Amino acid sequence: MSKILNLKTPVVESRExxxxxxxxxxxxxxxxxxxxxxxxGGCGSGSxxxxxxxxxxxxxxxxxxxxxxxxxxxxxREAVLIQHSPIGCAAGQVAYNSLYRNGxxxxxxxxxxxxxxSTNLQEKDMVFGGVDKLRQSILDAWTRYKxxxxxxxxxxxxxxxxxxxxxxxxxxxxxxxxxxxxxHCEGFRSKHWSTGFDSTQHGILRQIVNRNPKKQEDLVNVxxxxxxxxxxxxLAELNLRVNYVIDLATVDDLAQMSEAACTIGFCNTLSSxxxxxxxxxxxxxxxxxxMPYGFAGTDAWLREIGKVTxxxxxxxxxxxxxxxxxxxxxxxxxxKLKGLRGFSATGSAYSHGLISVLRELGVESNxxxxxxxxxxxxxxxxxxxxxxxxxxxxxDVQSFNVSNRQQYQFYGLLKKFKPDFIMIRHNGxxxxxxxxxIPAVPLGDEHLAVGYDGMIHIAEIILDVIAHTKFxxxxxxxxxxxxxxWWLAQDDPYILSKxxxxxxxx
Amino acid sequence: xxxxxxxxxxxxxxxxxxxxxxxNISAALVEAGYKVLQFGCDPKSDSTNTLRDGKYIxxxxxxxxxxxxxxxHEAIFQGFQGVYCVEAGGPAPGVGCAGRGIITAVELLKxxxxxxxxxxxxxxxxVLGDVVCGGFAVPIRxxxxxxxxxxxxxxxxxxYASNNLMKGIKKYSNTGGALFGGIIxxxxxxxxxxxxxxxxxxxxxxxxxxxxxRSITVTSSELSGRTTIEAAPKSAQAEIYRNLARKxxxxxxxxxxxxxxxxxxxxxxxxxxxxxxxIEAGVVxxxxxxxxxxxxx
Numbered sequence: 001m002s003k004i005l006n007l008k009t010p011v012v013e014s015r016e017x018x019x020x021x022x023x024x025x026x027x028x029x030x031x032x033x034x035x036x037x038x039x040x041g042g043c044g045s046g047s048x049x050x051x052x053x054x055x056x057x058x059x060x061x062x063x064x065x066x067x068x069x070x071x072x073x074x075x076x077r078e079a080v081l082i083q084h085s086p087i088g089c090a091a092g093q094v095a096y097n098s099l100y101r102n103g104x105x106x107x108x109x110x111x112x113x114x115x116x117x118s119t120n121l122q123e124k125d126m127v128f129g130g131v132d133k134l135r136q137s138i139l140d141a142w143t144r145y146k147x148x149x150x151x152x153x154x155x156x157x158x159x160x161x162x163x164x165x166x167x168x169x170x171x172x173x174x175x176x177x178x179x180x181x182x183x184h185c186e187g188f189r190s191k192h193w194s195t196g197f198d199s200t201q202h203g204i205l206r207q208i209v210n211r212n213p214k215k216q217e218d219l220v221n222v223x224x225x226x227x228x229x230x231x232x233x234x235l236a237e238l239n240l241r242v243n244y245v246i247d248l249a250t251v252d253d254l255a256q257m258s259e260a261a262c263t264i265g266f267c268n269t270l271s272s273x274x275x276x277x278x279x280x281x282x283x284x285x286x287x288x289x290x291m292p293y294g295f296a297g298t299d300a301w302l303r304e305i306g307k308v309t310x311x312x313x314x315x316x317x318x319x320x321x322x323x324x325x326x327x328x329x330x331x332x333x334x335x336k337l338k339g340l341r342g343f344s345a346t347g348s349a350y351s352h353g354l355i356s357v358l359r360e361l362g363v364e365s366n367x368x369x370x371x372x373x374x375x376x377x378x379x380x381x382x383x384x385x386x387x388x389x390x391x392x393x394x395x396d397v398q399s400f401n402v403s404n405r406q407q408y409q410f411y412g413l414l415k416k417f418k419p420d421f422i423m424i425r426h427n428g429x430x431x432x433x434x435x436x437x438i439p440a441v442p443l444g445d446e447h448l449a450v451g452y453d454g455m456i457h458i459a460e461i462i463l464d465v466i467a468h469t470k471f472x473x474x475x476x477x478x479x480x481x482x483x484x485x486w487w488l489a490q491d492d493p494y495i496l497s498k499x500x501x502x503x504x505x506x
Numbered sequence: 507x508x509x510x511x512x513x514x515x516x517x518x519x520x521x522x523x524x525x526x527x528x529x530n531i532s533a534a535l536v537e538a539g540y541k542v543l544q545f546g547c548d549p550k551s552d553s554t555n556t557l558r559d560g561k562y563i564x565x566x567x568x569x570x571x572x573x574x575x576x577x578x579h580e581a582i583f584q585g586f587q588g589v590y591c592v593e594a595g596g597p598a599p600g601v602g603c604a605g606r607g608i609i610t611a612v613e614l615l616k617x618x619x620x621x622x623x624x625x626x627x628x629x630x631x632x633v634l635g636d637v638v639c640g641g642f643a644v645p646i647r648x649x650x651x652x653x654x655x656x657x658x659x660x661x662x663x664x665x666y667a668s669n670n671l672m673k674g675i676k677k678y679s680n681t682g683g684a685l686f687g688g689i690i691x692x693x694x695x696x697x698x699x700x701x702x703x704x705x706x707x708x709x710x711x712x713x714x715x716x717x718x719x720r721s722i723t724v725t726s727s728e729l730s731g732r733t734t735i736e737a738a739p740k741s742a743q744a745e746i747y748r749n750l751a752r753k754x755x756x757x758x759x760x761x762x763x764x765x766x767x768x769x770x771x772x773x774x775x776x777x778x779x780x781x782x783x784x785i786e787a788g789v790v791x792x793x794x795x796x797x798x799x800x801x802x803x
Contacts, residue, residue, distance in 0.1 A: 008616075171681050
């Protein structure tokens with residue numbers, strides 16, 4: 001097999017380089033399927049791109065790749081993350097600590113604080129180089145915590161001055177006898193933060209995963225975040241055990257990924273790099289199937305797991321059992337949800353899954369927002385084309401918007417689609433929706449929508465949430481939005497990309 | 507399957523003849539049947555011009571500026587007898603960060619496995635030698651080049667640049683970085699120039715790979731947009747470059763240099779300056795001076 005990922009260099013290749021990722025686009029989902037690499041062969045092949053991205057002259061805040069390193073490498077138990085950065089990059093530690101603590105509690109693990117240290121670089125470090133401070137911080141972390149691995153995240157500042165974190169890391173790997181892992185995640189390297197996921201996963205593949213694995217035939221790597229433990233009971237029905245990675249995993253859990261029978265995930269955006277890398281480097285097959293949302297997705301996903309782990313019979317039994325159990329309940333819930341309109345605003349592949357769930361529940365979902373779009377995933381296998389799966393099985397999405405969490409655009413979309421509720425995972429979107437009178441279904445627990453039961457969970461949360469619509473309407477009646485009259489009256493959320501000169505009007 | 511690729515970096519102070527020397531080495535190596543890629547790491551992006559009839563090529567960073575997704579193959583051009591030429595490129599003078607430019611360009615080629623794909627025998631990085639920031643040190647770090655040579659004349663400023671480079675190499679040497687192969691002594695036309703360089707290498711525990719005299723053949727070849735190897739293949743100067751290329755091809759063991767401390771370097775150059783003044787004033791004859799240089803050994 002020719003190698004897809006280049007693990008020889010410590011620096012991960014950015015998403016836009018590998019996959020042709022875009023962050024600004026509007027149109028029908030079916031058009032995006034056609035323009036994407038699975039159909040067009042354009043992006044991802046290295047020669048040009050069939051997918052034309054809108055170019056915006058304005059960005060209203062976004063997220064940084066380095067933050068994704070904080071919320072992945074920073075959430076590995078028994079490890080320490082060093083942020084080799086000025087102190088500003090450490091601002092996210094507060095939020096990521098709360099996610100970590102809540103995640104641990106949710107999974108019945110001992111609750112503890114994150115162990116993330118910033119090298120707190122200052123003017124003189126920028127001038128004279130910061131590696132001495134980095135070395136000191138690593139040694140301090142070692143003395144203080146005796147971790148099983150130390151991650152180093154770069155920052156814009158250290159990447160510009162060319163601090164050689166790689167040499168420091170290899171030196172200390174030898175000195176301390178634990179993996180010290182450099183991750184090149186400076187924000188400016190990629191226009192989308194998901195490159196940060198990839199850089200953590202790249203480092204783990206290179207330095208933590210066990211190179212002499214003793215196979216565990218019933219172990220399944222589940223690439224996830226902090227979600228509640230829905231995979232253990234699900235996979236137990238197939239006599240399989242769960243190895244959750246990367247968040248909340250121990251260093252040993254990460255090391256044993258090479259011993260697993262296969263790798264699965266809840267979202268291709270998150271799992272693409274690691275799952276492909278595990279297959280390429282360690283022969284652990286990535287389950288190449290649609291994601292586990294709605295009947296169609298979950299059926300196909302389970303069948304592929306059955307095939308890869310040789311448990312076809314158990315899978316068929318489970319599918320039959322769950323269909324019989326879940327379908328009547330869903331029919332009941334559909335009656336209650338009838339006439340509702342939902343709008344999903346989440347990370348890319350996850351949204352494809354959520355729209356499937358909404359459509360299974362008979363909720364109208366003709367508009368949606370994703371924060372970026374990958375025209376292909378790392379494996380290049382068309383069975384993972386989650387957007388095509390959505391369109392083929394559940395029909396087109398008339399207004400499928402790509403926008404990297406731009407609040408001003410989101411406002412325009414809410415105004416246009418007037419949904420009864422939105423579905424979100426990321427902060428900052430619900431308050432805006434509330435202020436225009438729309439409640440949000442928060443999916444901080446990313447596993448809520450997974451599988452057959454996921455449809456029921458989602459239906460129940462929607463019903464709970466719309467019950468307090470009046471509160472949001474009240475709120476909307478009493479708040480003023482920060483936009484100009486021009487923007488409040490503007491019908492096209494993408495107008496600035498089409499007529500950039502408008503940004504200079506008074 | 508790729509063969510054993512030899513990765514070389516050639517540094518030197520701006521204007522010292524580093525690109526001229528590098529291009530002639532590349533030309534001599536392709537002439538000898540090797541597959542060579544010359545990678546210009548200077549924002550001026552003219553390293554490979556004489557391998558391509560004096561023409562500039564689009565740089566890796568030009569592509570980065572123009573396209574959302576860079577295919578590094580588009581930055582590779584072939585020149586004299588099939589030599590591969592790449593220019594990192596960089597910002598205009600006075601803006602941006604040329605060091606980061608080198609980091610970005612080198613990384614792009616590494617990530618896209620270009621060297622393996624082209625099945626090269628040699629990659630030669632031609633780098634601006636005043637190693638002013640982390641970016642310019644990238645080629646001497648772990649996994650990029652194995653052997654570093656520096657082009658230096660006997661001018662003190664040029665020797666200083668070589669000494670600085672040695673400091674960089676020494677720093678990275680214990681973390682798997684490149685080691686020092688030696689000095690390519692350029693524009694050496696008189697015994698005292700040779701003596702200065704010889705003295706410097708003995709002080710720093712290194713060696714001279716080749717003495718290259720200043721020659722009008724080089725200038726006229728360059729003006730015609732070609733290397734000496736191409737423009738004047740039968741000249742004595744071309745033979746010197748071939749010899750240099752053979753030595754570099756045969757070179758296997760590089761070492762950690764022992765650069766002089768600032769104070770030592772100052773004293774060293776002051777002693778030589780006194781002698782040069784004496785030569786100019788006619789107090790000391792050139793030949794005597796050479797023998798006097800033995801004192802320092």
